Amino acid sequence: MSQNKVPILDLKPQYQAIQTEIKAAVNRVLESGQFILGEEVGNFESAAAAYLGSKHAIGVNSGTDALMIALRALGVEPGDEVITTPFSFFATAESISNVGAKPIFVDIDAASFNLNPEQIRDQITDKTKAILPVHLFGNPAAMAQILDIAEAHNLKVLEDCAQSFGSAYKGDCIGCDGGCQDDVRNSITGQRTGAIGDAGAFSFFPTKNLGAYGDGGLITTNDDAVAELARKLRIHGTLKRYHNEMLGYNSRLDAIQAAILGVKLPYVDKWNQQRRQVADTYNRLLENVPGIVTPAVTAGHVFHQYTLRILNGKRDAVKEYLASQGIGAMVYYPVPQDCLPVYQGQFPTYPVSEQVAKEVLSLPMWPELEEAIQERIVATLKDAIAL
Ligand SMILES: *Cc1c(COP(=O)(O)O)cnc(C)c1O
Numbered sequence: 001m002s003q004n005k006v007p008i009l010d011l012k013p014q015y016q017a018i019q020t021e022i023k024a025a026v027n028r029v030l031e032s033g034q035f036i037l038g039e040e041v042g043n044f045e046s047a048a049a050a051y052l053g054s055k056h057a058i059g060v061n062s063g064t065d066a067l068m069i070a071l072r073a074l075g076v077e078p079g080d081e082v083i084t085t086p087f088s089f090f091a092t093a094e095s096i097s098n099v100g101a102k103p104i105f106v107d108i109d110a111a112s113f114n115l116n117p118e119q120i121r122d123q124i125t126d127k128t129k130a131i132l133p134v135h136l137f138g139n140p141a142a143m144a145q146i147l148d149i150a151e152a153h154n155l156k157v158l159e160d161c162a163q164s165f166g167s168a169y170k171g172d173c174i175g176c177d178g179g180c181q182d183d184v185r186n187s188i189t190g191q192r193t194g195a196i197g198d199a200g201a202f203s204f205f206p207t208k209n210l211g212a213y214g215d216g217g218l219i220t221t222n223d224d225a226v227a228e229l230a231r232k233l234r235i236h237g238t239l240k241r242y243h244n245e246m247l248g249y250n251s252r253l254d255a256i257q258a259a260i261l262g263v264k265l266p267y268v269d270k271w272n273q274q275r276r277q278v279a280d281t282y283n284r285l286l287e288n289v290p291g292i293v294t295p296a297v298t299a300g301h302v303f304h305q306y307t308l309r310i311l312n313g314k315r316d317a318v319k320e321y322l323a324s325q326g327i328g329a330m331v332y333y334p335v336p337q338d339c340l341p342v343y344q345g346q347f348p349t350y351p352v353s354e355q356v357a358k359e360v361l362s363l364p365m366w367p368e369l370e371e372a373i374q375e376r377i378v379a380t381l382k383d384a385i386a387l
Contacts, residue, residue, distance in 0.1 A: 013368040025259040044258040054220035056227035059253030063203020066217035067095035073229040080129035086336040107350040117145035130156040135164035138302035157197030163304035165210040170299035212257040274367035275303040309359040321384035
């Protein structure tokens with residue numbers, strides 16, 4: 001193979017563009033001697049809250065901890081049920097199980113890869129406490145419908161925004177190209193994900209749309225009481241030393257990561273716009289290719305992943321061929337959460353989710369990905385499909 005390898009994600013161009021600012025920010029923290037919480041974290045929390053349009057933002061150790069702490073802060077307790085999607089990274093269901101509640105899965109909509117709101121009502125019982133939609137691959141879930149259901153049944157809504165930092169939700173676009181957004185209730189038009197439900201959980205894992213250089217996470221909420229509880233839970237269940245009121249966690253955002261995130265935050269809209277551009281280009285290059293389904297560039301989609309469906313049972317062969325030509329494509333996710341060994345035999349089947357898990361293929365995606373490389377990826381993909 002003579003050509004260079006194309007990875008699924010290349011973080012280097014972004015770092016090269018901002019390295020002077022990053023190094024200055026890291027140095028500032030090193031010289032301050034303050035490494036946990038403190039002013040850097042407070043400043044980033046304020047900037048993130050303002051950007052996201054949320055009253056409160058609370059920095060924590062990871063996206064997983066953000067989910068777990070937010071669930072507890074919203075009042076989810078052992079024995080409660082939380083409705084979520086089977087088609088996500090395991091941290092989503094794991095956090096529900098880890099707080100002692102039970103995940104209740106609802107199948108997805110194949111066009112958006114997100115929770116199908118039409119199927120939520122049937123799963124609500126007297127134990128249901130919350131709905132946990134995931135804005136998968138950066139595509140906002142059907143929040144208008146989810147909020148309506150939550151309101152009618154007195155449920156909390158926690159958004160898993162690990163893949164959707166910066167996504168501006170413009171309305172439910174299930175199976176359409178975004179043109180339906182005008183029908184949506186004005187009150188939620190254009191809100192950022194994470195500021196729509198009762199709370200949001202974000203991850204700053206390095207590969208996410210806003211990534212740190214290590215682990216990090218954030219909880220958003222407009223509710224003062226939820227925010228205060230989350231602030232206590234992240235630091236051993238108290239805001240006052242030797243006054244621990246409950247069992248909490250050691251889950252704080254590092255000052256170094258907060259300073260790095262503070263440098264990156266002003267760029268995130270530009271990077272997300274570039275991701276949408278890359279997705280547009282893929283869609284244009286892949287127009288009229290048989291045997292695949294391309295993702296719609298819906299309103300607010302920030303393309304954490306660009307994910308195709310490869311039909312006719314060819315997905316694995318296509319992935320293998322791409323790999324043989326030096327192109328890194330990945331399967332997110334090969335196994336729905338309910339089918340993982342940890343939950344073996346506990347859930348019925350969710351047919352759309354299981355079908356999609358056999359068809360999905362994510363192509364290389366990062367903001368600076370050049371069109372010439374996309375052309376090579378698509379040419380190789382076409383060869384693979386024709387094999
Ligand atoms: C990355 C991710 C998480 C977990 O975030 P971490 O920071 O890795 O703990 C949770 N949910 C989804 C959908 C994710 O993609």
